[in-house]
Amino acid sequence: EPEVTQTPSHQVTQMGQEVILRCVPISNHLYFYWYRQILGQKVEFLVSFYNNEISEKSEIFDDQFSVERPDGSNFTLKIRSTKLEDSAMYFCASSEALGGLYTIYFGEGSWLTVV
Amino acid sequence: GQNIDQPTEMTATEGAIVQINCTYQTSGFNGLFWYQQHAGEAPTFLSYNVLDGLEEKGRFSSFLSRSKGYSYLLLKELQMKDSASYLCAVSREAAGNKLTFGGGTRVLVKP
Numbered sequence: 169e170p171e172v173t174q175t176p177s178h179q180v181t182q183m184g185q186e187v188i189l190r191c192v193p194i195s196n197h198l199y200f201y202w203y204r205q206i207l208g209q210k211v212e213f214l215v216s217f218y219n220n221e222i223s224e225k226s227e228i229f230d231d232q233f234s235v236e237r238p239d240g241s242n243f244t245l246k247i248r249s250t251k252l253e254d255s256a257m258y259f260c261a262s263s264e265a266l267g268g269l270y271t272i273y274f275g276e277g278s279w280l281t282v283v
Numbered sequence: 284g285q286n287i288d289q290p291t292e293m294t295a296t297e298g299a300i301v302q303i304n305c306t307y308q309t310s311g312f313n314g315l316f317w318y319q320q321h322a323g324e325a326p327t328f329l330s331y332n333v334l335d336g337l338e339e340k341g342r343f344s345s346f347l348s349r350s351k352g353y354s355y356l357l358l359k360e361l362q363m364k365d366s367a368s369y370l371c372a373v374s375r376e377a378a379g380n381k382l383t384f385g386g387g388t389r390v391l392v393k394p
Contacts, residue, residue, distance in 0.1 A: 201381070203382075209386075210370075210384050210385065210386045210387065211320075211326060211370065211372075211382075211384040212384070213381045213382065213383065216381055224381055257323075259325055259326070271316070271328050271331060272316070272328075272382060273328060274318075274325040274326050274327070274328075275325060276324065276325045277324070277325050279323075
């Protein structure tokens with residue numbers, strides 16, 4: 169079964185450093201997302217991406233964050249100048265199309281620890 | 284804004300049935316999804332409801348009442364491996380398929 173893959177699975181970084189989290193969405197999917205989950209808290213939407221541009225972003229997704237689709241298969245989340253509170257599991261997700269009938273599939277997550 | 288409520292924790296016995304309720308308040312409702320999440324892992328899709336009624340998928344069923352802003356996930360013939368968090372998530376029409384998640388219900392299955 170096709171799946172969303174993410175790298176790295178775990179990254180430890182020093183406060184103030186930049187981090188890039190990588191994702192390969194399911195190949196025929198057109199909509200891509202990043203969500204995050206701080207330990208013990210709910211899954212939170214960060215950003216959605218379609219047709220090479222951001223279609224929606226949450227208030228969490230400020231200037232510190234950016235997304236990119238550098239080629240036909242990868243989708244990246246860049247976090248500049250990381251803060252302690254950025255420590256969380258970051259999930260990439262993708263869906264074939266919009267609408268309630270189209271399931272959003274999640275990757276296994278990248279666990280980011282900022283020290 | 285959106286409000287999604289589900290119980291924090293439930294305990295049930297192996298072989299039994301458990302029903303996890305979810306209530307929501309949102310505009311432009313587009314669909315309700317249920318995901319299973321084991322600790323430290325990704326949410327895994329279980330079911331979705333767009334129209335009122337019951338959707339059955341093996342041991343799992345999900346029900347939706349749009350007029351009441353209410354859904355439930357029914358887990359039958361519980362197995363130990365069903366111990367996990369169950370996440371209710373709502374999709375909105377104008378929100379590009381963005382999912383807003385509830386806090387999750389942790390289900391503990393005991394022998």
